[in-house]
Amino acid sequence: xxxxxxxxxxxxLSIAALALLAVMALVVTPxxxxxxxxxxxxxxxxxxxxxxxxxxxxxxxxxxLYLLPRTRARKWDVLAGxxxxxxxxxxxxVLVTGSIWGRTTWGVWWTWDARLTTTxxxxxxxxxxxxxxxxxxxxxxxxxxxSIAALAAGIDLPIVHKSVEWWRTLHQKSSLLDEETFLHPHIxxxxxxxxxxxxxxxxxxxxxxxxxxxxxxxxEDRIEDEDLERALAExxxxxxxxxx
Amino acid sequence: MTHVGxxxxxxxxxxxVLASYAAWIVSKKRALARELPPEERDPRWP
Amino acid sequence: MAGKDLxxxxxxRVATNQVGPFALLVLILFAFALDPDRGVLxxxxxxxxxxxxxxxxxxxxxxxxxxxxxxxxxxxLRLSGLDPAGIFLGKAAAVAAELAALEVILGTGVVVLYNRxxxxxxxxxxTCVLATIGLAAAGTLYGALAAGLRVRETLLPLxxxxxxxxxxxxxxxxxxxxxxxxxxxxxxxxxxxxxxxVIYVAFGVVAFGPLLEESS
Amino acid sequence: MDSVVVHLHAAVxxxxxxxxxxxxxxxxxxxxxxxxxxxxxxxxxxxxxxCAGLVPVVDGEASVLGHDLRRDRRSVRRHVxxxxxxxxxYDDLTVxxxxxxxxxxxxxxxxxxxxxxxxxxxxxxxxxxxQAFRLSAGQRRRVxxxxxxxxxxxxxxxxxxxxxxxxxxxxxxxxxxxDAAGAGTTVLVASHELDRARALASRVVTMAGGQVRANTPxxxxxxx
Numbered sequence: 001x002x003x004x005x006x007x008x009x010x011x012x013l014s015i016a017a018l019a020l021l022a023v024m025a026l027v028v029t030p031x032x033x034x035x036x037x038x039x040x041x042x043x044x045x046x047x048x049x050x051x052x053x054x055x056x057x058x059x060x061x062x063x064x065l066y067l068l069p070r071t072r073a074r075k076w077d078v079l080a081g082x083x084x085x086x087x088x089x090x091x092x093x094v095l096v097t098g099s100i101w102g103r104t105t106w107g108v109w110w111t112w113d114a115r116l117t118t119t120x121x122x123x124x125x126x127x128x129x130x131x132x133x134x135x136x137x138x139x140x141x142x143x144x145x146x147s148i149a150a151l152a153a154g155i156d157l158p159i160v161h162k163s164v165e166w167w168r169t170l171h172q173k174s175s176l177l178d179e180e181t182f183l184h185p186h187i188x189x190x191x192x193x194x195x196x197x198x199x200x201x202x203x204x205x206x207x208x209x210x211x212x213x214x215x216x217x218x219x220e221d222r223i224e225d226e227d228l229e230r231a232l233a234e235x236x237x238x239x240x241x242x243x244x
Numbered sequence: 245m246t247h248v249g250x251x252x253x254x255x256x257x258x259x260x261v262l263a264s265y266a267a268w269i270v271s272k273k274r275a276l277a278r279e280l281p282p283e284e285r286d287p288r289w290p
Numbered sequence: 291m292a293g294k295d296l297x298x299x300x301x302x303r304v305a306t307n308q309v310g311p312f313a314l315l316v317l318i319l320f321a322f323a324l325d326p327d328r329g330v331l332x333x334x335x336x337x338x339x340x341x342x343x344x345x346x347x348x349x350x351x352x353x354x355x356x357x358x359x360x361x362x363x364x365x366x367l368r369l370s371g372l373d374p375a376g377i378f379l380g381k382a383a384a385v386a387a388e389l390a391a392l393e394v395i396l397g398t399g400v401v402v403l404y405n406r407x408x409x410x411x412x413x414x415x416x417t418c419v420l421a422t423i424g425l426a427a428a429g430t431l432y433g434a435l436a437a438g439l440r441v442r443e444t445l446l447p448l449x450x451x452x453x454x455x456x457x458x459x460x461x462x463x464x465x466x467x468x469x470x471x472x473x474x475x476x477x478x479x480x481x482x483x484x485x486x487x488v489i490y491v492a493f494g495v496v497a498f499g500p501l502l503e504e505s506s
Numbered sequence: 507m508d509s510v511v512v513h514l515h516a517a518v519x520x521x522x523x524x525x526x527x528x529x530x531x532x533x534x535x536x537x538x539x540x541x542x543x544x545x546x547x548x549x550x551x552x553x554x555x556x557c558a559g560l561v562p563v564v565d566g567e568a569s570v571l572g573h574d575l576r577r578d579r580r581s582v583r584r585h586v587x588x589x590x591x592x593x594x595x596y597d598d599l600t601v602x603x604x605x606x607x608x609x610x611x612x613x614x615x616x617x618x619x620x621x622x623x624x625x626x627x628x629x630x631x632x633x634x635x636x637q638a639f640r641l642s643a644g645q646r647r648r649v650x651x652x653x654x655x656x657x658x659x660x661x662x663x664x665x666x667x668x669x670x671x672x673x674x675x676x677x678x679x680x681x682x683x684x685d686a687a688g689a690g691t692t693v694l695v696a697s698h699e700l701d702r703a704r705a706l707a708s709r710v711v712t713m714a715g716g717q718v719r720a721n722t723p724x725x726x727x728x729x730x
Contacts, residue, residue, distance in 0.1 A: 031246070163456035236716075369587075
């Protein structure tokens with residue numbers, strides 16, 4: 001089957017890329033002058049964050065497409081849901097790797113670094129979105145509500161980002177230990193390419209996950225439609241037997 | 245090699261979570277697929 | 291629409307009898323928690339004020355949509371000639387009015403209980419106005435989103451609080467600048483509040499129509 | 507007004523995931539009073555709400571007063587008056603306030619003044635200033651009917667309107683329905699009060715399992 005080839009290729013490609021990344025990140029690239037080897041966490045932390053934004057980007061675009069009457073189709077809502085779920089998984093990982101990194105440099109599990117804080121708000125925001133998706137109701141109204149919620153969360157993102165950044169940079173001037181230089185050390189040469197490799201690898205993985213998650217959601221939808229057809233048939237039978 | 249523990253934790257957690265998430269998707273897809281007539285089993289890309 | 295909501299509040303006195311006293315109670319509880327003598331209370335006064343306002347906003351919004359939750363009421367709203375944007379602005383205005391009244395009560399509460407003096411009153415008033423509009427708009431939008439759903443009591447806070455987090459942040463920083471307890475330029479934060487308010491009023495006006503259609 | 511007010515062909519409508527209407531065929535001409543009967547759960551309420559444009563039509567054809575409900579179901583709402591099971595009153599508001607809100611909320615000028623509507627339902631005087639939650643079910647039903655009068659509607663959709671009304675209330679309601687039909691308003695009423703409702707109706711429709719099973723002129727001895 002055609003499409004199974006693409007996912008298989010995509011799957012093997014992303015695994016190969018991730019393996020290469022691991023080697024490059026843990027062995028080949030040099031340690032950082034201040035952080036020593038802890039800097040190696042950047043090779044997964046930054047790519048995870050990139051995919052996080054990509055996933056929520058897909059959700060936002062799909063939600064807009066669903067809301068536009070011309071392009072309205074259930075598949076967009078299904079895609080939005082699939083991408084959002086993957087996005088939340090990646091956001092969780094960004095927070096985990098971020099806090100581990102914080103631990104290595106300040107001995108504390110959580111630093112109110114602008115980007116980490118924004119990610120935390122994003123995490124809760126889209127957990128709410130996923131909760132809303134599971135509430136149920138008839139497909140059309142449910143899909144419309146999901147799309148509006150996704151956009152409402154989407155337009156909130158830049159505001160959260162801006163406010164948190166101001167908050168941290170204002171605070172920053174006073175503290176000696178400048179979180180900025182530590183969490184975003186100057187990367188050069190092979191380190192830069194490894195981060196790029198990381199982003200590429202994780203994007204491939206994201207594509208693979210999205211296709212499969214999308215198909216799973218389509219199946220779930222189809223099974224719901226099956227139940228609907230059966231209910232419709234039973235309902236029609238009711239009329240013949242004269243019960244309510 | 246410093247912070248080895250943290251590196252293992254970071255990389256380990258990331259790959260473990262992603263691998264199990266991928267496995268969960270595939271297994272659930274197989275489980276649901278059995279309930280559907282074969283020709284509808286693998287819906288194409290939109 | 292706003293008239294109707296406000297008249298409901300006047301008749302039922304829920305806001306004045308329950309939400310107002312609740313707000314003051316929250317202030318007192320904060321005082322217990324933060325032991326006034328060590329001065330922490332004074333420093334955190336602005337933050338505590340806005341956290342209290344946030345929770346009162348949640349209550350006001352849940353009340354505002356509980357009123358509409360009877361099946362008949364929602365049908366009547368849809369059947370009436372009012373267009374959705376009007377309903378949104380009306381309900382948001384009513385929530386904003388209630389919040390404004392609450393802020394006055396809370397404001398005096400903070401000044402009295404936490405003995406804060408007002409340095410930049412103009413900045414403080416502008417901050418309160420913009421933050422209130424933002425909270426009312428986003429709240430009414432999410433109130434409609436969650437209205438009519440089985441789990442709306444728990445869903446509304448989960449959906450709304452992350453969205454209004456920047457309002458809490460900006461309003462607190464701006465208020466601190468006004469109360470003299472914080473550093474930095476309060477007016478930058480006020481501009482952010484303004485942007486938030488404009489965006490969510492506009493989004494609410496557009497999105498309220500389809501939302502009213504939901505939970506048939 | 508063109509002749510056919512309501513045209514439904516194989517119309518399907520969902521309540522959540524449940525196919526409340528599974529293919530309804532019905533045509534109602536202007537000025538007709540059509541009585542709908544049938545067991546609970548036969549889909550009577552959903553049919554009325556669908557005609558009012560409140561519930562999406564998922565399949566088949568459905569047009570009311572010339573508005574195609576599948577394309578746009580909001581525009582029909584201004585020309586329709588629905589009296590549902592739930593009266594939809596605001597409990598904290600007084601009777602008069604409730605009606606004033608309904609009058610102000612309808613874009614078109616209401617054909618009857620609030621006081622006039624109140625008196626027609628025997629609610630004038632002390633009752634008008636009572637808060638809705640203090641009223642009995644029958645009184646709330648009267649206020650809901652009064653609200654109906656405030657809307658200039660070409661089509662009345664009544665869902666068991668007699669429920670809860672006392673003898674005087676039913677008398678007044680029947681009179682209102684007769685006046686409305688006389689003035690050319692089309693009325694679709696779902697009711698279990700067969701004797702009373704049939705006296706008003708020009709046609710009787712029997713529903714079951716979300717479909718119309720029988721559709722006979724009222725003159726003929728009614729199908730059980």
